Amino acid sequence: MDWQEKLNQEGLRVTHPRRVVISVLEQSGTPLSPQAIHRRSLEAKEEIGLVSVYRTLDLLTELGLVRRVHGQNECQCYVLASPGHYHHLVCQHCGSAVEFSGMEDLSSLLAPIELETGFTINEHLLQFSGVCPECQRRTGYHDQE
Amino acid sequence: MDWQEKLNQEGLRVTHPRRVVISVLEQSGTPLSPQAIHRRSLEAKEEIGLVSVYRTLDLLTELGLVRRVHGQNECQCYVLASPGHYHHLVCQHCGSAVEFSGMEDLSSLLAPIELETGFTINEHLLQFSGVCPECQRRTGYHDQE
DNA sequence: ATTCTTATTGAAAAATATTTTCAATAAGGA
DNA sequence: TCCTTATTGAAAATATTTTTCAATAAGAAT
Structure with missing residues (x-):
């Protein structure tokens, strides 16, 4: 089951910001901070709000689709969960x-x-x-x- | 070797804020955030600056005297290292x-x-x-x- | 004890990060 | 195409961390 189905299943919507966040994480493979994700979304000319990045990461973490990674310095990074x-x-x-x-x-x-x-x-x-x-x-x- | 010797060895000084931070951590046993440490120092009538708490934690972490612990929510907590x-x-x-x-x-x-x-x-x-x-x-x- | 050097402090300001609020928007079923 | 409502984004509020710099105090030297 992919993430879109998972969202549907939960009665949640597949929206532009969510698509962008997932796509950025897919492209990267590296753990990224909310800010980094936002920056990359702008670079890709997919303008989404920083607030939505935060909300989307919370949501996806809740659903087990991304995981939070704690580095020694950067402490608030997220990667797609395999x-x-x-x-x-x-x-x-x-x-x-x-x-x-x-x-x-x-x-x-x-x-x-x-x-x-x-x-x-x-x-x-x-x-x-x-x-x-x-x-x-x-x-x-x-x-x- | 205790922490005071360790500091001397490095040419660093044993100061009031450093004493207080260590003492708070000793009393607690629980990982504490910089803010929490500061709050407790005030409660103990040992008034030190929040900035010094940050600096002291950085220093002590560097020296291996305290360790940073990452909780699921609280992400920036420190405990005394055994x-x-x-x-x-x-x-x-x-x-x-x-x-x-x-x-x-x-x-x-x-x-x-x-x-x-x-x-x-x-x-x-x-x-x-x-x-x-x-x-x-x-x-x-x-x-x- | 007193003086001297300089590491360290604390207050304020700046920078950065995160959360809340709420009217406007758009996802997706009817 | 319409309707319901989850979701968005901008702004404001809040929280956290770092930087700056003059004033202080630790501890070596005298």
Whole structure:
């Protein structure tokens, strides 16, 4: 089910600003701040209001169509969610982000922590940062900035 | 080595605002926003400027004495760092945070990911959220909010 | 103790980010 | 094509963070 169907299903409308936000996120692949998304929409001559960007991101996050990513500095960024993947790997140089698989066993690490702390764990946020292959090739850069 | 020695070592001064910020964080145990820290300092009749709170948090984070924690809503919170522990578990009810150990082997998960993606991984951000034992007892609440 | 140097502070202003309000618009069913 | 109402965008309100700079105080030197 794509995002338009999802919206319909919820009785929500497929509007111009929503189309633009999704399109910008699709083009990017990188986590973007609301401001960055707005800027790019203007650059693409698709003029939408900043307020709508905020509202759209809230909505799409609610629906699970985009995810919020917390970097060390930029703290309010959003990426399109590929369903089933919940972890990000972000390049410190160019900002590109990929999702990766193979962390299904993370949940097996949870049990000992729940035991140690007495917490019930419901959610987690995992994000790696490093240098992507492109940037390694281009710059010969490997270490942390 | 305590924080005062650490500052001296770096040629930095042990000042009133820095003492107050650390003290507030010690009292709390919970991650606090710069504003919250400032508010509490005033309540404790230890009047310091909000600007100094920001600057102190930046500094202490730099020195690894406090860590920044990203909640789902509150996004700019800080807790005192227990050395050697790097991961947080935050209660969705009361906001209390603990650091936990036993994730040393997280780095062993990195290799396959580096192989899959071609990235060089330098940093990671890992945070669990759930319900702390206190809140479980008080409310009988276990599931995600 | 006192003086000196300079890191640090706090107030104000500037810059930036986010939320609220509300009349005007347009999505999509009838 | 009309109608209902979810949604938009502009402006204002609010909140957050950073910058600037003269005044202060930490701590080394005397």
